[in-house]
Amino acid sequence: KALARSAVxxxxxxxDTHAKFIHPNFIQNVNLTPSGPHCKxxxxxxxxxxxxxxxxxxxxxxxxxxIKAILDK
Amino acid sequence: KALARSAVxxxxxxxDTHAKFIHPNFIQNVNLTPSGPHCKxxxxxxxxxxxxxxxxxxxxxxxxxxIKAILDK
Numbered sequence: 001k002a003l004a005r006s007a008v009x010x011x012x013x014x015x016d017t018h019a020k021f022i023h024p025n026f027i028q029n030v031n032l033t034p035s036g037p038h039c040k041x042x043x044x045x046x047x048x049x050x051x052x053x054x055x056x057x058x059x060x061x062x063x064x065x066x067i068k069a070i071l072d073k
Numbered sequence: 074k075a076l077a078r079s080a081v082x083x084x085x086x087x088x089d090t091h092a093k094f095i096h097p098n099f100i101q102n103v104n105l106t107p108s109g110p111h112c113k114x115x116x117x118x119x120x121x122x123x124x125x126x127x128x129x130x131x132x133x134x135x136x137x138x139x140i141k142a143i144l145d146k
Contacts, residue, residue, distance in 0.1 A: 027107065
């Protein structure tokens with residue numbers, strides 16, 4: 001569901017966001033891109049342990065909690 | 074101060090962390106990598122608007138606030 005290729009792109013990277021919870025153990029890293037002239041949406045792209053990239057919904061509580069868990073670990 | 078080349082590396086990416094506050098306007102994106110077998114540290118790497126990459130301290134309050142601000146925007 002993500003189309004992220006590089007961290008520095010000139011357009012929105014996410015077409016859609018993954019709705020279901022992803023366990024933090026399967027998340028390799030999370031990239032946060034603020035909205036800006038390139039894209040009106042905040043974009044949260046998780047790279048999973050299998051290499052897949054998925055767009056997450058920045059306003060979802062579980063997404064915020066996963067980010068908090070990464071920072072607090 | 075960062076040595077981040079790719080999101081998927083087999084070792085720690087940060088040698089040191091940037092101590093001073095960076096205004097969110099200069100941050101293009103932030104990459105969060107949980108600790109794991111590749112690296113015992115949580116790593117927070119910001120790409121600045123000029124393309125530079127800097128490692129931020131995950132426990133610093135201003136870093137947490139910037140991440141929160143990106144998500145809440």
